[in-house]
Amino acid sequence: MGPYEHEIPIRVRYCETDAMGFLHHANFLCLFEMGRTELFRAQGGDYRKMEEGGHFFVVVEMNVKYRVPARFDDLLSLRTRVVRVTPAKLEHEYKLTRDGVTIAEAQSVLACVDREGRVRRISDVIPELTEMRPRHPIERPA
Amino acid sequence: MGPYEHEIPIRVRYCETDAMGFLHHANFLCLFEMGRTELFRAQGGDYRKMEEGGHFFVVVEMNVKYRVPARFDDLLSLRTRVVRVTPAKLEHEYKLTRDGVTIAEAQSVLACVDREGRVRRISDVIPELTEMRPRHPIERPA
Amino acid sequence: MGPYEHEIPIRVRYCETDAMGFLHHANFLCLFEMGRTELFRAQGGDYRKMEEGGHFFVVVEMNVKYRVPARFDDLLSLRTRVVRVTPAKLEHEYKLTRDGVTIAEAQSVLACVDREGRVRRISDVIPELTEMRPRHPIERPA
Amino acid sequence: MGPYEHEIPIRVRYCETDAMGFLHHANFLCLFEMGRTELFRAQGGDYRKMEEGGHFFVVVEMNVKYRVPARFDDLLSLRTRVVRVTPAKLEHEYKLTRDGVTIAEAQSVLACVDREGRVRRISDVIPELTEMRPRHPIERPA
Numbered sequence: 001m002g003p004y005e006h007e008i009p010i011r012v013r014y015c016e017t018d019a020m021g022f023l024h025h026a027n028f029l030c031l032f033e034m035g036r037t038e039l040f041r042a043q044g045g046d047y048r049k050m051e052e053g054g055h056f057f058v059v060v061e062m063n064v065k066y067r068v069p070a071r072f073d074d075l076l077s078l079r080t081r082v083v084r085v086t087p088a089k090l091e092h093e094y095k096l097t098r099d100g101v102t103i104a105e106a107q108s109v110l111a112c113v114d115r116e117g118r119v120r121r122i123s124d125v126i127p128e129l130t131e132m133r134p135r136h137p138i139e140r141p142a
Numbered sequence: 143m144g145p146y147e148h149e150i151p152i153r154v155r156y157c158e159t160d161a162m163g164f165l166h167h168a169n170f171l172c173l174f175e176m177g178r179t180e181l182f183r184a185q186g187g188d189y190r191k192m193e194e195g196g197h198f199f200v201v202v203e204m205n206v207k208y209r210v211p212a213r214f215d216d217l218l219s220l221r222t223r224v225v226r227v228t229p230a231k232l233e234h235e236y237k238l239t240r241d242g243v244t245i246a247e248a249q250s251v252l253a254c255v256d257r258e259g260r261v262r263r264i265s266d267v268i269p270e271l272t273e274m275r276p277r278h279p280i281e282r283p284a
Numbered sequence: 285m286g287p288y289e290h291e292i293p294i295r296v297r298y299c300e301t302d303a304m305g306f307l308h309h310a311n312f313l314c315l316f317e318m319g320r321t322e323l324f325r326a327q328g329g330d331y332r333k334m335e336e337g338g339h340f341f342v343v344v345e346m347n348v349k350y351r352v353p354a355r356f357d358d359l360l361s362l363r364t365r366v367v368r369v370t371p372a373k374l375e376h377e378y379k380l381t382r383d384g385v386t387i388a389e390a391q392s393v394l395a396c397v398d399r400e401g402r403v404r405r406i407s408d409v410i411p412e413l414t415e416m417r418p419r420h421p422i423e424r425p426a
Numbered sequence: 427m428g429p430y431e432h433e434i435p436i437r438v439r440y441c442e443t444d445a446m447g448f449l450h451h452a453n454f455l456c457l458f459e460m461g462r463t464e465l466f467r468a469q470g471g472d473y474r475k476m477e478e479g480g481h482f483f484v485v486v487e488m489n490v491k492y493r494v495p496a497r498f499d500d501l502l503s504l505r506t507r508v509v510r511v512t513p514a515k516l517e518h519e520y521k522l523t524r525d526g527v528t529i530a531e532a533q534s535v536l537a538c539v540d541r542e543g544r545v546r547r548i549s550d551v552i553p554e555l556t557e558m559r560p561r562h563p564i565e566r567p568a
Binding site for chain 2: 445446448451452453454455456459477482484485486487488489490491492493495543
C-alpha cells in the first residue's frame, strides 16, 4: 500500500475563473477530485479500472473553507490525505496553498457503490485500504 | 414531427463567466446543447430515452462565431434549427441574441452512434427526422 | 424587503453530467449560486448592479450533503433561504429535490468585500438585509 | 521571440467527462485555451500580466473537428501553433492526440481588445508577434 497523502501542482486555468477574477468556488471540487485520483494512483490504484470493474466512489459529503482567492495562472499546490476508512466510507482532507499561503481547506466523504447504485463494502473493493490508518489524528478544519 | 426550429431563453450564470467578466467562450457549447435538447423535446423526442435505448448523438464538428460578449445575468435568447439531415449526420444552426443583438452564431454536425461507438443510420434511430427538409435554405455564417 | 426564501426549477444539462451518468458534484455549487441570485432578485435586489457598484459577495464556506444522484434532464427544484445575517456574513441554506425526494442539502457562508478584497459590513451594502431574521430556527443538516 | 508552436500533456479530469463517458465537447475549448497560454509562456509572454496591463485576447471564432472520443484519465498531448498574425487578429491551430491518434483538430481566431472592449492593434500590444510567420503553410482541417 502506498502513501496516505500526496501533493500535486495545479495551474489555475482561465476557464476556471469568474467575473470577480477569482478561481470560481465550484471549481475547487474538481481540483480536489484530481487530488484523490492522483493520491490513489500514487498508492498503486487506478480509478478508471475500478470503474470499468463496476465500482464507483460517489461523493456524499463535501465541506470547504475558502481562505484566500486564487487567480488565473496561479501555481497552486494541493495536498490530499486519506484520514478515515470505515467499511462503507472513505474520508479525505485537502489543503490548497500558493507559496505556503492557504487558499482553501476541505474535507470530503465518499461511499462506494456498484453499477446499480447499491452501497458496497470498501473492504471488498479495495482490501488494502481497510488496513490504512491515518498517521496523524486529523481535526476537521475549525 | 414537430417544428424545425425552437427558441429558448437562457440566463447567464455567474459560474459561466470568466475573469474578463464575459460568458466564457467554451460555455456557449453547453448552451447550444440545451438548444438541441429543447428543440428535440419540442419535436416530441426525448434525448434521455434515446440514450437509455442505446443511441447517442456525438458532436463531430462545431463552428462558432462570437460577435458580442455576454455578461452575468444577461437574459439571452437561443434559436436552434435543424438545417440538414443525411443518413449519418444531423446538422444544426444556432443564433444567440440579447435584445435583438447577435451575441454568437454557430453550426454543428452530429453523428449517431451506439453503445460501442459504431455509427448508426439516423433513419434507423429517428425515422421521422429523415423526412425533414429545412424550410429555408440556410447559409453557413460567413 | 422581499421573502426570506425562494424556489426555482432547474433542468439538469447534459454538460453537467459525468461519466457515472450523474449531475457532477461540483456543479451543485453553480445551482446554489443561481438560487442565491434568484432569491436576491425576488427580494428586489440585483447582484450585477451590486457588483457594478463595487461590492462582491464571496463564498467563504460551503457544506454539502449529497443524498441521491440526479441525472441528465431531471427537473429539479431548488429552495434557497437566508438563515443568518451578521455584520460581516450572510448564511444561506439550500434544499435540492426531485419530485419531493431530497437530492442534496447544503449551507453556505458569504462575506462581502470591495474591489480591493477588503471585508465590508453587510449593513453598509444592503441595509435591509440586516433587519432580516429567519422565520424558523434552522438546524445545519446533521 | 520564442517558438511558433508548443506541445503540452493534458490528463482528462473526471469532472470534464459526460454521461457518455467521454471528455465533453465543450471542455476541449478550455484545453485549447491552456495550449495558447503555454505557447505564449514558451515565447516569453505572460497572458496574466498582459491582462493586468489592460489588454485582452477574446475568441472571435472557433472551429473544431472531433475525431475520436477521449475518456477519463486519458493522457493527451496538445500541440498549439500560431498560424497567422494580422494587425487585428491572431490565428491558432490545435491538434489533440492520444498515443499518436488524433482526438480533435481545431482552429481559432482571437482579437485584442482593451478594458472598454475596443479593438487594439496586435502590433501595439505584442510587437514581436507581428513579425511572426508560420514555418509551414497550414491548411485548415478539411
